[in-house]
Every structure is written in structure tokens, then in C-alpha cells.
Amino acid sequence: MTPPRILIVEDETALAEVVRDYLSAEGMAVDVLFEGTDAVSTALTGNHDLLILDLMLPGVDGLTICRELRRTSDVPIIMTTAKVEEIDRLLGLGLGADDYLCKPYSPRELVARVQAILRRAAGRADHAATAPASRLEIDTERWVARLDGKALNLTRREFMLVHSLAARPGRVFSRDDLLARAFPDDTEVFDRTIDSHIRNIRRKIATISDNDPIRSVYGVGYSYDG
Structure with missing residues (x-):
């Protein structure tokens, strides 16, 4: 069995x-970076199972690294x-980190949190392997989304939103999360524009099914629960 691979920044x-x-004493393979400049590229290319990320780093700070990773990667982050x-500020920003820990911390507590997150990730993977096929099909090459086998006829921006939500079913995304993930380079999209796009997506879903897989979370944002 391949040991979990951890990246410490x-x-x-x-x-x-x-x-x-x-x-390492718990059987994990560990890589270490002492500054943030190469953290994103290393995390994306190193097949890491979890990232332990300090907030204040030379080169590139942890806040920026977390945001960049969450645009394309679901790797667990502590x-x-x-x-x-x-920690309160980071939670309020909704960066998408899986856990937060304040220094000074016990290395034993950190190891326990790492193990707990890895168990949850393994459980999600097992569930995905045995779960029935999703109602939603995303074809990123043709920019087509189908619900229950029927095309939703989404615009480019609507497609990007649906794709971002469906990539992590059950996770609640704030509007800022969705802006960062779905429209990282689109300066014409604002946080409240997200609501308008979601309304349009829901109208198109309603023409196919009465079961809307997009859930609104009051005061926070949206999640895909299909």
C-alpha cells in the first residue's frame, strides 16, 4: 500500500x-518547503494527499497559496x-482549507488531525466508487452540461459555475469562492452577479426536473447536492 504523501510548507x-x-514515524512520506514560492506548483505536481500550510511565509504567503490551489485542486489543506x-478571519474568508491550527501546537495533535482528514478523504473516495452515477454530466471539451441525460443549454459563465459547484458535491461555496474558482480572470463578474446566474441556471434545470440539485445556504452561498 502506498503511504500517504504530505507536503509541509x-x-x-x-x-x-x-x-x-x-x-514519518506514522509511515507517511513527507516533503518540506521552507518558503512559499514553489508551493502551488509542487502541490499540483507532487501527487500529495495533504498539505500543511503556514499562513506567514517568505516568497508567497499561505493565503495566496490556498486561493491558487482551490482554483484547480481539492487536496486537503491544514x-x-x-x-x-x-483563524476567525480565515474562516470568514471561506478559503476552503479543511482545518486550521494555531501555533504553538502539539505535533501529536497535528498528526491526529492529518490522520482524521486522510480517513475522511478515503471514505469519500470509497463512497464515490460505489455511489450511483451522478444526475449531472459535465463535458468540459464540448462545454456541455446534461442533467438526467438532457442538455441544460448553459451559457459559458453558467457552465463554469455549475462545473465549479459540481466538482465538490456537498461543499458550501461563498460567492467569493465561486468568483475565484469559476471566474478567476473575468473582471465583469461580481459577487451579486452570481445570484443572477444561479437563478438562470435554476430556470433551465426546472425545464428538465423538479428536483433542483443546487442548494442555497442563507448568508453564505451555494452548494451542489445532486
């Missing part, structure tokens, strides 16, 4: 080495910070 050398040793008040 931490500029405190002593801390990074201690965490690496604890994770974000660490030296300030407890930062």
Missing part, C-alpha cells in the same frame, strides 16, 4: 523538521497560524 525550520519526523484571531 513552513519557514520555521525546526518546527517543520519536528512535524516531518512525527509524520492551515497554521501564529495568531488565534487570524
